[in-house]
Amino acid sequence: MKLTSPAFEHGQPIPSQYTCDGANHHPPLTISDVPREAQSLALVVEDPDAPMKVFTHWLIYDLPPSTQHILEQEGSLGGAEGVNDFGTRGYKGPCPPSGTHHYVFRLFALDTRLALPEGMKKEDVLAKLKGHVLATAELVGTYKRG
Template sequence: MKLEIRSPAFGYGAVIPQQYTGLGRDISPPLEWSGVPGEARSLALVVEDPDAPMGTWTHWLVYALSPQTRGLAEDQPRTQYLAGGARQGINDFRRLGYGGPLPPPGPPHRYFFRLYALDCELDLPPGLNRARLLEAMKGHIVAQAEWMGTFQRK
């Protein structure tokens, strides 16, 4: 079985509903996953926009997720810890938790929700930035999956 991630709120490559963006309620979308490999000791989620004018923009970091977790419900709190002890990092809006799409007016941006299965537990404090998280994950990724949505501000 292969690691897979999806959102029941929007299809792959489809427009992310406004409630999950900075123009709406700015709440995190529901996510579901399956196929976590048996050797996984933890999971990490990285959500980013590679089309941002200043370079890749981080929208959400969640790490130290239990490998038994099968998803995240809609509207996760913007706290250091989530249910089960998972931790949230700092996004490029300089706050904990999810920050929804809010691109400048122009062409659509792509938003990648990447789930990583790791062969170790990341015993790291909450509040990491993307660079520190990716460095800690280096050499420990046993599987990864992605879901992509788009959003455009006109």
């Protein structure tokens, strides 16, 4: 399984329009090679360089396994959005307090739908997907405020 973005290459800077210094839209993503037996997808976007803990910027689950693109500003993705560490649902982009931070987009192909309500926390989603992961993909971007 692969996760890429037309906006930035793996390991490269995320354009500022996808951050708190820009429009704060989620970047467009492309998903390919999802296992045939997948019943749903989950996406977690985290900053492992945050000072207090691994900080969650975006959490989506129960995306259809047929999803090939997540377009910038796309409203309805066909899945459920969990609560990020800003305390809201949806995407909140990079906004590091200092230095260069890494932003890890992790995609999970699952052999089931999680069937969780909107607004779940990352810990609950990760606990529920245990034992159901068929494949994973990762895309990492960096960001440093100017």
